[in-house]
Each structure stands twice: as structure tokens, then as C-alpha cells.
Amino acid sequence: MPPRRPFRLAPPEPVALTARQRQILDWIRAYAASAGMPPTRAEIARGLGFSTPSSAEDHLRSLARKGAIEIRPGTSRGLRLLEAPGVPVQGTLPLVGRVAAGSPILATGHIEGRWRVDPALFSPAADYLLRVRGDSMVDAGIRDGDLLAVHATTEARSGQIVVARVGGAGGDEVTVKRLKRRGRAVLLVAENPAYAPIEIDPATRPLAIEGVGVGVIRTGL
Amino acid sequence: MPPRRPFRLAPPEPVALTARQRQILDWIRAYAASAGMPPTRAEIARGLGFSTPSSAEDHLRSLARKGAIEIRPGTSRGLRLLEAPGVPVQGTLPLVGRVAAGSPILATGHIEGRWRVDPALFSPAADYLLRVRGDSMVDAGIRDGDLLAVHATTEARSGQIVVARVGGAGGDEVTVKRLKRRGRAVLLVAENPAYAPIEIDPATRPLAIEGVGVGVIRTGL
DNA sequence: CCGGGTACCGAACGTCCATACGGTACTGCG
DNA sequence: CGCAGTACCGTATGGACGTTCGGTACCCGG
Known part of the structure; x- marks a missing residue:
């Protein structure tokens, strides 16, 4: 020693x-x-x-x-x-774009930019913004290209809109869906009748909750 | 829930x-x-x-x-x-709530608070946030309680979502609708089949454009 | 003169929290 | 193969920390 x-x-x-x-x-x-x-x-x-x-x-x-x-x-x-290379300016939220397979959602490579937005606008407070792709959540008022304000947490209640990674660490891109618990299985439900719910048995297929949606920002009309 | x-x-x-x-x-x-x-x-x-x-x-x-x-x-x-109360922090947007009849939209009495939101998130840049009441614009993805980011201007093109005051200076509360020009008449169209368009002849009924919608912020899901 | 707000003191209690110790499993390296 | 590093586990302990209770003193409006 x-x-x-x-x-x-x-x-x-x-x-x-x-x-x-x-x-x-x-x-x-x-x-x-x-x-x-x-x-x-x-x-x-x-x-x-x-x-x-x-x-x-x-x-x-x-x-x-x-x-x-x-x-x-x-x-x-x-x-x-301590200071990191990507200087996180005080009071800004990172904007996360496409997330590559298996890498952490807040990795610097995914951060497209930073916007000065008060995290406390949302509750619980937002930790980052995620650019939503596709129209699977239109009926929840979330459209293609919208920025989803996300509170980073691994715990979510049934009924919440979550940012999830299906397939575990080596999984594909993250997805935004409404979480429903049915017994021990978990459902990821799109808010669009054109998309079928995804049912997941956590015992066989890993499901990682990256955060819960706490708000939406649409930057163009 | x-x-x-x-x-x-x-x-x-x-x-x-x-x-x-x-x-x-x-x-x-x-x-x-x-x-x-x-x-x-x-x-x-x-x-x-x-x-x-x-x-x-x-x-x-x-x-x-x-x-x-x-x-x-x-x-x-x-x-x-918490935020120091009453201090108009640099780089914040005022949040406008209910607007009383006949008074300017940005009168201090209407300002419910200020939020640190980068005006340049939107283009053209936002000048204030307006709390939307009602569901007349749901099909445009604007829901009851949403904050509409507004660029203050008196000129709007056909097809834009506008913040308008009907009835002139002494008019009622402001309304958010899609503007359509038809000849010399003007239509204020709700994005909800339950609401009929409002047709206005500027010659007989005054119409004041307060600004155009440039984005939406939803602070809760 | 009494009640309420401000501004402190001192003791005590319980639990939150940092931290040590020891263990398992896997990986890469020479 | 042994060795080192990573990534976890479970148990335990003492001190840090939030919080309560009760007390003193001053000021102020009614």
C-alpha cells in the first residue's frame, strides 16, 4: 500500500x-x-x-x-x-439530434447545439432537448421536427411519455412513446393509429428509459 | 396519473x-x-x-x-x-396571459412572468409568449394552455398564424387564428372543424394584427 | 400591553451520507 | 497464466446534516 x-x-x-x-x-x-x-x-x-x-x-x-x-x-x-472540452454554458439546454446505437444520449457527438432555454420552464426541469423524428406522436401534439424537452431519469410511471432505448446497450436509436405497464410487461404506445404498440417483456428484451418528456418546443409554424 | x-x-x-x-x-x-x-x-x-x-x-x-x-x-x-422577482432579466421573453379589452398587449398588467428563452430559437425572432386559450387551433398542433411564441408585427401574409384583435382598439380579447386573404376581405380560420371561419371586411370592421406565431412551447405533457 | 414578526441562542434526535472493507465477474495484456 | 483495471455487489460505521423544541431580546402596530 x-x-x-x-x-x-x-x-x-x-x-x-x-x-x-x-x-x-x-x-x-x-x-x-x-x-x-x-x-x-x-x-x-x-x-x-x-x-x-x-x-x-x-x-x-x-x-x-x-x-x-x-x-x-x-x-x-x-x-x-471540472471543465470539460464542450463548455456547457450556464443555463442552456443541449439539443440532441440523432443518437447512434449503443452510445449515451448526452454524448458530445450527439449534441447539435445549445439553446438558452430555462430548464425550470418545465416540471420536472428539463435536462436536454431531443429532436423528434416522425409522426408517431402527432395525436399527443408532438410533430415531426419538434423539440421534446426531456427530464433525464431512469424511472417512469405508466402513462408518461418516455424517451426509451429498446434492445439494451447495443440497441437501435432512441424512440419517443407513451409508456404503459401491463402486468410485468411494458407497452410503448404511439399516439398515432397508424403505428402498433410495441410490447416488451423486460426479462427477454432489455428496455432502457432515458428520460420522460416534460414539454415541447416547436420552432417553426 | x-x-x-x-x-x-x-x-x-x-x-x-x-x-x-x-x-x-x-x-x-x-x-x-x-x-x-x-x-x-x-x-x-x-x-x-x-x-x-x-x-x-x-x-x-x-x-x-x-x-x-x-x-x-x-x-x-x-x-x-429562485429567480429574483421583478427583475427583467436580460434575454427573457415576457409571458402574456389574458389581455383585457382595449389595452395594449404588452401592457405590464398582462405580463404574468418572464422566461429565459432565446428569442432566436424562432425565426423571425420571438418578441413575447402568449398563453393560448381554447382548442380552436388543435389541428395546427396548438393546444389549450400552450405558449405561442409571437413575433410582433402588424403585417402578415395569407396562410400565417396570427395574433389578431377583432373589433379594433376597443375590441375584445385577442385571438389566435390562421389568416387567409380572399380578395379584399380577410378570413380568420380556426384549425378545428368545430369552429367556423370569421370573415371580416376591413372597411366595416377593424382588424388589428398584433403579431405572427413563430413557434409553440408546451410546458407540460 | 399584548400579539406578531425578526433575530438570534443552545441542546438534542434521528437519518442521511460518505466511506471503508471485502467479494464476484469480466476484459485485456504481457 | 497472473496481474491490473473496470464494473458491479452487500454490509457496516461514524460523522454530517436537517429539524424540532424551547428560550431571550428587540421592535412595531393596535
């Missing part, structure tokens, strides 16, 4: 994050922006599906070691997000 | 803070900006010279009661700094 270090120092050179670490960092960023404070270990675990806070602690240590965040020992919510 | 919240945009009532309370709010603001997270009661006490956290608690309760902050019960550092 090396001698005990008095402080947890960021390494001199930035170290590349893994995909998972980037994903977790993005989640923390979204949480901090929406909640106005950094998350606790337990909240990270809950938000990302861990069953114990220590998994969150592990990731935080990795992120701190790689210089992505700072940890203030002994302090509740004692996280500080 | 949770009950649909009533619209609540502006803080209920701007209550004046005492000098001491403003001082403490400023301190909290400075702390949050510098630390990246809101302070604890103990930190507030330490920073302001109190000898006990309960003094900080007292002040937080007062600030919350007056609408300056929000407190999340049981949550460490669970403070949220």
Missing part, C-alpha cells in the same frame, strides 16, 4: 474516460443542472440503477482520479464538476 | 425581504456559485457568524416563506435559489 495521500489530486494530464464513465459524468451533470446541487452517492445509484451507493463511490473515485471531477472528502454532495 | 397542476409561473407573491434576509440570500448565492453546491445550515452559521445552525434554519424558513428560495425537506444542501 502506498503512503496515504493527504489530498486527492487530479493527475497532471487528462486521462480518457470509458464510455460508462462518460455516461455517468453526463448523468451527474444533468442532475446538477436540474437539481441545483450535485447528487449523493445514493441518488447516483438510484438514478443509474445501481443497488448500492458503493458502486457510485467507485465511479466517483475513477472520475476524480482521471480529473473529471473533484471530491471534497467528508462533505455531503461534495462534488465539483 | 397525478392531477394536472394548475399553471403557476410567476412566484405567488413578491414579498419584500428585510435587509438582513437579503444579505443572507446574497451570501448563499455567492457560496453556491463558488462551491458549486448550496451550503448546509452549519456552513451558513459559520460563514455569517451564527453560533448555531438553527439560526440559519430560521432564516431559510423565512426566505422560503417569502418565495426567495425553495427547501427540499430532509435533503442535505436541499436549497434552490
Whole structure:
């Protein structure tokens, strides 16, 4: 065991994050922006599906070691997000366009731009905007090209409009549908009679909820 | 499904803070900006010279009661700094609610609040947001309660969605309809078969165009 | 003079939270 | 093959933190 270090120092050179670490960092960023404070270990675990806070602690240590965040020992919510290459301007929402298979929705490659829109316009607060493709939700007043304001969360109640990824980590593009729970199965229902509901048994086909829709912005009439 | 919240945009009532309370709010603001997270009661006490956290608690309760902050019960550092009331923040759009007869649409009495929304999201740029009442434009994807982004202008082309005041200066409330020109007459067409078009001969009945719709914001789903 | 609001103090309680320890499984590397 | 790193799990502990209760003192309008 090396001698005990008095402080947890960021390494001199930035170290590349893994995909998972980037994903977790993005989640923390979204949480901090929406909640106005950094998350606790337990909240990270809950938000990302861990069953114990220590998994969150592990990731935080990795992120701190790689210089992505700072940890203030002994302090509740004692996280500080350090400067990232894509400077997230205060009070702006990232606009997410097409999302490639298997990559986190808030990866910098998907961010088409940023718009100055108050996240608190919506409730719960919006974490990002997602450009909606297709007309599968027209009857819910969501049209092709609309921007869906999304609150990043992995939990959704039946009846909510969700941003979901079907097929798991290696899945296809994300989809916007209304979530319905039927027993232990899950239905993704389009708000357009031309589209049939998608039924999913979580035991056989993974379903990842990326967030819930909290509003719509249409930038042209 | 949770009950649909009533619209609540502006803080209920701007209550004046005492000098001491403003001082403490400023301190909290400075702390949050510098630390990246809101302070604890103990930190507030330490920073302001109190000898006990309960003094900080007292002040937080007062600030919350007056609408300056929000407190999340049981949550460490669970403070949220709310918008300073009455301050026309740069880069915000005024939200216009009900418009009384005969008064200008942007009169302060009609402004329910201001939202930080980039006017350049829309083109031409939005000048204000108008709360839409009724379902006369549902087929255009504009629903009851939506915020219509409006570009203030008195000129509109046929086919555009306009904010119009019928009956002239002393007219009734403003209305949102699609404008159609037919010869020298003007039609205001609802996008809902349940509503008949309104035909107006400008020679006999005055028609004032207040602006054209350039976008929609729906703050709840 | 009494009630209510402001501005503090001090003690105490319970739970939220950071953190340590130890374990499993998988991957890539030399 | 062993070794290191990643990505999780479960349990446990002590201190950090929110919150309550009760008290003192001052000011103000009725």
C-alpha cells in the first residue's frame, strides 16, 4: 500500500474516460443542472440503477482520479464538476439530434447545439432537448421536427411519455412513446393509429428509459 | 396519473425581504456559485457568524416563506435559489396571459412572468409568449394552455398564424387564428372543424394584427 | 400591553451520507 | 497464466446534516 495521500489530486494530464464513465459524468451533470446541487452517492445509484451507493463511490473515485471531477472528502454532495472540452454554458439546454446505437444520449457527438432555454420552464426541469423524428406522436401534439424537452431519469410511471432505448446497450436509436405497464410487461404506445404498440417483456428484451418528456418546443409554424 | 397542476409561473407573491434576509440570500448565492453546491445550515452559521445552525434554519424558513428560495425537506444542501422577482432579466421573453379589452398587449398588467428563452430559437425572432386559450387551433398542433411564441408585427401574409384583435382598439380579447386573404376581405380560420371561419371586411370592421406565431412551447405533457 | 414578526441562542434526535472493507465477474495484456 | 483495471455487489460505521423544541431580546402596530 502506498503512503496515504493527504489530498486527492487530479493527475497532471487528462486521462480518457470509458464510455460508462462518460455516461455517468453526463448523468451527474444533468442532475446538477436540474437539481441545483450535485447528487449523493445514493441518488447516483438510484438514478443509474445501481443497488448500492458503493458502486457510485467507485465511479466517483475513477472520475476524480482521471480529473473529471473533484471530491471534497467528508462533505455531503461534495462534488465539483471540472471543465470539460464542450463548455456547457450556464443555463442552456443541449439539443440532441440523432443518437447512434449503443452510445449515451448526452454524448458530445450527439449534441447539435445549445439553446438558452430555462430548464425550470418545465416540471420536472428539463435536462436536454431531443429532436423528434416522425409522426408517431402527432395525436399527443408532438410533430415531426419538434423539440421534446426531456427530464433525464431512469424511472417512469405508466402513462408518461418516455424517451426509451429498446434492445439494451447495443440497441437501435432512441424512440419517443407513451409508456404503459401491463402486468410485468411494458407497452410503448404511439399516439398515432397508424403505428402498433410495441410490447416488451423486460426479462427477454432489455428496455432502457432515458428520460420522460416534460414539454415541447416547436420552432417553426 | 397525478392531477394536472394548475399553471403557476410567476412566484405567488413578491414579498419584500428585510435587509438582513437579503444579505443572507446574497451570501448563499455567492457560496453556491463558488462551491458549486448550496451550503448546509452549519456552513451558513459559520460563514455569517451564527453560533448555531438553527439560526440559519430560521432564516431559510423565512426566505422560503417569502418565495426567495425553495427547501427540499430532509435533503442535505436541499436549497434552490429562485429567480429574483421583478427583475427583467436580460434575454427573457415576457409571458402574456389574458389581455383585457382595449389595452395594449404588452401592457405590464398582462405580463404574468418572464422566461429565459432565446428569442432566436424562432425565426423571425420571438418578441413575447402568449398563453393560448381554447382548442380552436388543435389541428395546427396548438393546444389549450400552450405558449405561442409571437413575433410582433402588424403585417402578415395569407396562410400565417396570427395574433389578431377583432373589433379594433376597443375590441375584445385577442385571438389566435390562421389568416387567409380572399380578395379584399380577410378570413380568420380556426384549425378545428368545430369552429367556423370569421370573415371580416376591413372597411366595416377593424382588424388589428398584433403579431405572427413563430413557434409553440408546451410546458407540460 | 399584548400579539406578531425578526433575530438570534443552545441542546438534542434521528437519518442521511460518505466511506471503508471485502467479494464476484469480466476484459485485456504481457 | 497472473496481474491490473473496470464494473458491479452487500454490509457496516461514524460523522454530517436537517429539524424540532424551547428560550431571550428587540421592535412595531393596535
